[in-house]
Amino acid sequence: xxxxxxxxASVKDAAGVQxxxxxxxxxxxxxxxxxxxxxxxxxxxxxxxxAYINPRPGQIQARLQTIRSYHESIIHGLTGNFTSVYQTLExxxxxxxxxxxxxxxxxxxxxxxxxEIMSTQIVAAYLANTGIATRWTDARQLIATDVTFRExxxxxxxxxxxxxxxxxxxxxxxxxxxxxxxxxxxxxxxxREGSDYTAAIFAYCLNAExxxxxKDVPGVLNADPKWFDxxxxxxxxxxxxAIELAYYGATVIHxxxxxxxxxxxxxxxxxxxxxxxxxxTVIGHYERHLLIPSFIFKINQVLISLHPNDFSFIAEDNLxxxxxRFAQAGIKINLMQNTAISFSVVVDNNQDRIPELLxxxxxxxxxxxxxxxxxxxxxxxxxxxxxxxxxxxxLLLEQKSRYTVQLVVKDLG
Ligand code: ASP
Numbered sequence: 001x002x003x004x005x006x007x008x009a010s011v012k013d014a015a016g017v018q019x020x021x022x023x024x025x026x027x028x029x030x031x032x033x034x035x036x037x038x039x040x041x042x043x044x045x046x047x048x049x050x051a052y053i054n055p056r057p058g059q060i061q062a063r064l065q066t067i068r069s070y071h072e073s074i075i076h077g078l079t080g081n082f083t084s085v086y087q088t089l090e091x092x093x094x095x096x097x098x099x100x101x102x103x104x105x106x107x108x109x110x111x112x113x114x115x116e117i118m119s120t121q122i123v124a125a126y127l128a129n130t131g132i133a134t135r136w137t138d139a140r141q142l143i144a145t146d147v148t149f150r151e152x153x154x155x156x157x158x159x160x161x162x163x164x165x166x167x168x169x170x171x172x173x174x175x176x177x178x179x180x181x182x183x184x185x186x187x188x189x190x191x192r193e194g195s196d197y198t199a200a201i202f203a204y205c206l207n208a209e210x211x212x213x214x215k216d217v218p219g220v221l222n223a224d225p226k227w228f229d230x231x232x233x234x235x236x237x238x239x240x241x242a243i244e245l246a247y248y249g250a251t252v253i254h255x256x257x258x259x260x261x262x263x264x265x266x267x268x269x270x271x272x273x274x275x276x277x278x279x280x281t282v283i284g285h286y287e288r289h290l291l292i293p294s295f296i297f298k299i300n301q302v303l304i305s306l307h308p309n310d311f312s313f314i315a316e317d318n319l320x321x322x323x324x325r326f327a328q329a330g331i332k333i334n335l336m337q338n339t340a341i342s343f344s345v346v347v348d349n350n351q352d353r354i355p356e357l358l359x360x361x362x363x364x365x366x367x368x369x370x371x372x373x374x375x376x377x378x379x380x381x382x383x384x385x386x387x388x389x390x391x392x393x394x395l396l397l398e399q400k401s402r403y404t405v406q407l408v409v410k411d412l413g
Pocket of ligand 1: 007037191192196
């Protein structure tokens with residue numbers, strides 16, 4: 001059995017859904033098809049959550065209407081029975097009529113998850129209408145998580161049991177990425193861009209023959225074309241390299257996706273839905289590492305440096321206090337470096353969380369803060385590649401390991 005994952009860009013309009021159907025018809029007989037919310041629906045639903053929690057006249061209705069019209073415009077370009085989509089829109093509307101109670105993250109998951117529900121309802125109805133045996137399956141009944149809203153942790157044993165009791169090869173299974181359910185029956189999500197991870201979970205549990213992520217790029221490139229003119233398609237990548245690239249911020253694959261596949265030796269293909277016959281990239285068990293350098297750019301980075309207020313060194317006790325604070329604030333550290341009396345970290349500039357964290361850190365440390373930075377990671381670097389990316393940049397911090405260099409820079413351009 002194969003597992004296919006289609007992201008929001010692949011189903012952003014009716015033509016995208018038709019293209020998906022053609023790929024499934026020609027290459028995905030009996031596949032499990034994991035689908036994200038259509039286009040930028042997740043962002044639109046996030047706006048709706050904010051409007052619901054901080055209501056201002058007309059805002060909820062306006063946002064709801066945008067989401068409704070967008071899905072209707074896609075439906076109007078397709079044929080099929082789309083009653084269930086209208087029912088989901090009604091469920092959403094009814095939810096928003098209730099007064100806001102509970103926690104932000106929980107409410108977020110109940111609302112935002114409906115993007116995936118609607119997209120799969122449209123895709124399944126259209127596939128069925130084209131004559132493909134299709135079974136719409138609710139991922140909330142299959143992906144068992146704990147109650148960590150917005151970052152649900154998967155209960156693998158329970159999920160495995162449910163998936164194997166439900167998924168058959170009798171039809172194409174159409175299901176949602178990104179969403180699951182807590183033991184007490186509340187919807188959870190797996191973190192932004194989590195649909196790739198869902199595909200890996202299904203593949204792992206079903207011992208799938210492969211996973212294919214269908215993207216709007218030809219495969220995994222050695223750099224993001226947004227930042228680099230001359231990019232190269234990487235035809236084969238080891239699991240190890242793919243994990244490292246994803247972890248450092250290559251957005252083409254969600255970092256959690258690869259480990260489960262590596263454990264079972266299931267190949268992961270990254271292919272273009274625009275050119276579905278092109279081979280793309282395959283990630284698997286290979287002897288050889290990447291032969292060329294890969295570049296990962298992260299913008300909007302903040303460098304935070306901490307100096308103890310007392311005369312202590314940066315040693316175990318200080319470090320554990322610092323890490324505790326970051327973990328509690330839910331801020332992921334992209335790079336860290338310490339000397340005897342200072343500790344520096346680079347993190348994404350998350351203004352919802354950083355100011356409070358800084359307040360806490362200031363209780364024990366003198367804190368310096370530098371924003372508007374870029375973090376450049378090069379895997380399989382040499383000096384000429386470093387020189388190339390440093391043109392017109394001021395280097396603030398550098399960290400090298402055998403295969404990877406990370407550079408924190410300020411753009412002077
Ligand atoms: N729709 C979700 C998001 O945009 C999950 C995904 O697309 O992977 O983050």
